[in-house]
Amino acid sequence: MNKDLAIRELTEKFGTRLNVSAADRERHGQDESSHAVMMPDAVLYAAGTGDVVAAIEICARHRMPVIPFGAGTSLEGHVAAPHGGLSLDLSMMNRVLAVHENDLDVRVEAGVTRQALNAYLRDKGLFFPVDPGSECTLGGMVATRASGTNAVRYGTMREQVLSLKVVTATGEVIETGNRARKSAAGYDLTHLFVGSEGTLGVVTEMTLRVYGRPEKLMAGVCRFPNLQAAIDTVIATIQLGLPVARIELLDELSVKAVNAYSGLDHTEMPTLFLEFHGSAPAVDAEVSSFSRLAKEFGGSAIEFADRQEDINKLWHARHQLYYATRAMAPGKHVLTTDVCVPISRLGDCMLETRHDLDESPVMGTMLGHVGDGNFHTILLADPNNNGEMRELERLHERMVTRAIEMGGTCTGEHGIGLGKIKYLEKEKGPAVHLMRQIKAALDPIGIMNPGKLLPNPSLGEEMDNQR
Numbered sequence: 001m002n003k004d005l006a007i008r009e010l011t012e013k014f015g016t017r018l019n020v021s022a023a024d025r026e027r028h029g030q031d032e033s034s035h036a037v038m039m040p041d042a043v044l045y046a047a048g049t050g051d052v053v054a055a056i057e058i059c060a061r062h063r064m065p066v067i068p069f070g071a072g073t074s075l076e077g078h079v080a081a082p083h084g085g086l087s088l089d090l091s092m093m094n095r096v097l098a099v100h101e102n103d104l105d106v107r108v109e110a111g112v113t114r115q116a117l118n119a120y121l122r123d124k125g126l127f128f129p130v131d132p133g134s135e136c137t138l139g140g141m142v143a144t145r146a147s148g149t150n151a152v153r154y155g156t157m158r159e160q161v162l163s164l165k166v167v168t169a170t171g172e173v174i175e176t177g178n179r180a181r182k183s184a185a186g187y188d189l190t191h192l193f194v195g196s197e198g199t200l201g202v203v204t205e206m207t208l209r210v211y212g213r214p215e216k217l218m219a220g221v222c223r224f225p226n227l228q229a230a231i232d233t234v235i236a237t238i239q240l241g242l243p244v245a246r247i248e249l250l251d252e253l254s255v256k257a258v259n260a261y262s263g264l265d266h267t268e269m270p271t272l273f274l275e276f277h278g279s280a281p282a283v284d285a286e287v288s289s290f291s292r293l294a295k296e297f298g299g300s301a302i303e304f305a306d307r308q309e310d311i312n313k314l315w316h317a318r319h320q321l322y323y324a325t326r327a328m329a330p331g332k333h334v335l336t337t338d339v340c341v342p343i344s345r346l347g348d349c350m351l352e353t354r355h356d357l358d359e360s361p362v363m364g365t366m367l368g369h370v371g372d373g374n375f376h377t378i379l380l381a382d383p384n385n386n387g388e389m390r391e392l393e394r395l396h397e398r399m400v401t402r403a404i405e406m407g408g409t410c411t412g413e414h415g416i417g418l419g420k421i422k423y424l425e426k427e428k429g430p431a432v433h434l435m436r437q438i439k440a441a442l443d444p445i446g447i448m449n450p451g452k453l454l455p456n457p458s459l460g461e462e463m464d465n466q467r
Contacts (some may be wrong), residue, residue: 003084006062007042010086013054019043028069028079028087032134032266032322034334035077040067040087047092048109049165049173049204056202056447057171059086065144065450068198070111070140073132075336076417077198078144083452088202090139096120097205104164105179107207110139126210129154132413133319139203145195147413149315151278152238152371153245154211156413161194165205169443179207192438197415198449200442204379218287219246219311221306222294223269227251227354229297230270231347233371236293238343242286246275246315247371251354254321254365260346261318261324274302301359318367325365327377332380335392339403340374340412349406353399362391374412401426416453424453 002247019025020042029039039065045380046052059066065085072079081087093109096117100106101124106130108117113135117128130141131148142164145155154160161176176189176401193200210325224230230249237244249272250258256268291302305311326334341349350368357364357377368375379395381388400410400423410416410423425432439446439454 001063001065001084003041003062004063006058006064006086009058009062010042010044010055013058014044014051017045017047017051019045024088028067028072028089029081031074031077031079033075033077033246033336033419035080038077038080038082038086038209040065040081041084043069043087043089045089045092049167052088052090052167052202052204053173055086055088056167056169059447060170060445063445063447065447066198066202067449068139068143068202070137070143071113071135072143073134073136074140074417075338075414076241076411076419078415078417078449078452080418082418085450086367090202090273091137093139093204093333099124099126099210100179100278103128103179104210104212105207106210107205108138108205108231110137110142110202110206112138114138114141121210122213123437125213127158127213128208128210128265130157130160138206138208142194142203142206143196143198144415145413146374147369147374149246149248149275149318151369151371151413152247153243158191158194159205160209161190162209163207164190164193164203166193166203168201169260169448177207195415197417197453199439199453200448201204202448211363214279215285216280216306217245217275217277217308217311218283218304218306218315219273219275220302221266222272222274222290222302223267223300224272224294225269225298227270228347228351229299231350231370232295233297233299235343235346236297237290238371240289240293242289242293243276243278244274244286244290244371245277246272246273247369248318249368249370250318250321251366253363254325254367256322257328257365258317258321261327264317272299273314275315293426307397321365321367322378325380329363329380333383333389333392335379335381335396336378336414337377337396337399338374338411338414339408340372341400341403341406341408343373345406345408346370346373346375349403349408352402353377356395356398360391362388362395362397364395369412372412373408418452421453 025039093111098107364379381392
């Protein structure tokens, strides 16, 4: 890798939009996780697909890594630069290009955030449902196959993407699909790139499904005497086919953290945060059915909010749990876990994990997008205490191993990045070899986000030696 020549060419091409300041490089070398900062050698603010093509062609000539960057909200070190290289910031590519109201789809650039898209769509009576809870870009959400609180009703990013414009590792621009709702034409390239974490190419535009805004929304909380009762209610709700839009579970410690951080006064018990969407009669019937079901398992009456501002306040508090947990022990190392299991094994997996936490000196909150079997723990350990840090990793490994043995996955939505590389082979087995072959075919010199998802140690050593 000839870093100096690459940066010189990039500067000649892009001028002041190429930044090599230490502050900007540091900001682009970390996400919201506790992974160490790994700075790129330069940051480029791309203004369009043509910029991405030119940058990749220059980097390919000099074997310089390219790390796509959206908003930096990922949780597994996806944007870190372990081998240096160019951080390709797509945040300036933030245009909504087309809205096809009759077909319920939109075309956007990769730097558009989900909040900005929903603000744009509001007056058209439409919305985009995937809600990871952070101010993230849609390109980043495609790259990590993001999910969130609405997935139980609307699905993940995988279900929303109709087509992608991608710049490959050689600088070629391809369109992976079209606006048709289905196609049997060739390999499904669209979903090959969804969840590829920037290791196969750079997504610059996308066509996404959108939905009509429901006539009525009702959100509320329902409390339970213990975690088992709350989980049993969730499983029964899903198995009965009750169409909840969101159903989130916070354990007792999570509720305590949210109260302290957001100035709320929720009773500190295992709590389900719920939301129902639809016509007024349908929502009323669903609420009635859920209330009867929850009562059978000892649940409280649901405390509802049906004004949009109250609903927003409720979900904002839920989305602040990561920061609320960090605030319980400032300065501690934070590890956010992310497993998903078949819904029938959710109770076993969550309760065994909670037991591990109760028996451990390491503190951790637990929450879940439990309607689709996905849950997290947010673990806190003293970075200067080797015993606590080892215990953190032990708890994480037990949780991941348990989920995989139950037919689940090591990551329901965060992705692999740097943090879960060692668990991928445990889950996928020989399929990892096929993934490596795909990577080699699409990125033969290994410049696309190296060291993530599928590490290539020999390439990393070569790059380090040439820097």
